Amino acid sequence: MNDSVAASDSAPAPAVDLGALQVAVIGAGNMGGPVARTMLVAGVQGEHLLIANSSPASSERAAAVLGATAASSRSEALAKADVVVLGVKPYQVLDLAVDLREELAAGAIVISLAAGITLAQIEQALPDGTAVVRAMPNTPISVGEGAVGLMRGGAVTDAQHQLVHALFSRAGMAVDITEEQVHAFIGAAGSLPAFVFTIIEAMTDEGVRLGMKRDLASSLVQQTVRGAATMLRDTGVHPAVAKNGVSSPGGTTVQGLAALEREGVRAGVAAAMAAAAESSRELSKG
Ligand SMILES: NC(=O)c1ccc[n+]([C@@H]2O[C@H](COP(=O)([O-])OP(=O)(O)OC[C@H]3O[C@@H](n4cnc5c(N)ncnc54)[C@H](OP(=O)(O)O)[C@@H]3O)[C@@H](O)[C@H]2O)c1
Structure with a gap:
């Protein structure tokens, strides 16, 4: 195991204006919900954060709790999204990524929360060159005192990397880790x-x-x-x-x-x- 996990780069909370950013959260459940919440606290506007759960009724319930907006369909959530959070269960995430191929807006960043699904697997399912980030949060992000390990895909630009850090800037602590380090991260933060x-x-x-x-x-x-x-x-x-x-x-x-x-x-x-x-x-x- 690489023992440098504790010393991974931790980007300073960057001054990025999130006020106009459009975010789609596909699956705002036990973890997608707190991730949506921390992005709202960081400055994403409720009317710009669209939630698509497994049914419109479920999306409305989650949106009401979070102060976000329920999408009438997944397509509506994705149409203008600059950032797409995949908050479904790990076994669903690759099928979802394949479905997104036709619906993803040009230049959108995809953030996957799925444990055990690698960047390479997600990148392969999405159109070539899609910017993909894996985020491994723990539950205290719901009170702004959590930790998030961020794994950066090959197509992510420095500006997109900074944007993702800005989205998690109110989570508590967001650190860059490698996919090899995610296992240690789960022991020392996730679980x-x-x-x-x-x-x-x-x-x-x-x-x-x-x-x-x-x-x-x-x-x-x-x-x-x-x-x-x-x-x-x-x-x-x-x-x-x-x-x-x-x-x-x-x-x-x-x-x-x-x-x-x-x-x-x-x-x-x-x-x-x-x-x-x-x-x-x-x-x-x-
Ligand atoms: N829980 C944790 O502590 C934790 C920590 C780190 C990472 N994660 C990761 O977070 C992800 C979600 O786990 P969870 O514990 O949050 O699961 P969860 O509470 O069951 O949430 C899953 C969400 O996905 C939605 N969903 C299911 N099928 C869908 C579909 N076809 N289209 C759109 N939305 C759909 C569900 O909507 P409905 O509510 O309508 O069914 C629900 O909102 C997993 O990949 C997991 O590895 C979890």
Whole structure:
């Protein structure tokens, strides 16, 4: 595995005016919805972001929730689209790309969210020279605190690359990664929220077992996890140094840390991330 994923280029949030951009989201579901939302927050106008789900009624429901516009058909959504987001399930995405051949506006950028479907597969299904980007977001983009890995296809110009970064500029963090790095990205960001949610749930339950009311335990754990992450990010201090800083000799924290290591929490977290990355690698083999 390439270990340079953490050091991938992260383009600065570029000053690109998205106010006139036309976007079509084909499949605004669990992930297409938050992606549409982050693009709206970044500056795409609701009347310019058209949603085409599997039925007009579903498109209208999603559009109403997001403050976007329901397309009456996929063709209507695509007719003027500068950017087309493919938010359908991975098994549907290549058939959809083939269908788009006749409907894609000239010069449109296609952004695929599909896990395990490569740039080459999508490019092959679309007209020659189509600009294709793979985006791998995680769910905290829905609150502007997520991470998105962006993989750039061969036909994407620098201006189009900048535009895609602008579209994800309010997602939290958008980084350029290679398709080889996407598996590590899934372990360290894509699937990671679920692991963190599980750890937060466990911490909260234990707070309750120790005698705290659930809402207080919940708030304290969430604030502390958030605060610890923010402290590391804002100070640049290494986690081990921060940990040592709160570990007095023979004190409460070292006792807790020793128990954490005895229970294999570090190994468990590593195993979860490795399993997610391996599963992503298997998926991409088809
Ligand atoms: N969920 C995640 O955490 C996550 C993370 C990273 C990437 N992804 C990727 O995101 C993609 C979508 O996954 P999801 O979890 O968001 O699935 P989902 O919630 O089932 O959403 C799929 C969407 O596609 C729509 N759709 C289905 N058939 C369609 C068609 N023929 N034409 C137009 N729209 C159609 C569905 O519309 P209806 O609602 O009308 O059925 C729905 O809005 C996948 O490729 C997945 O790999 C997901």
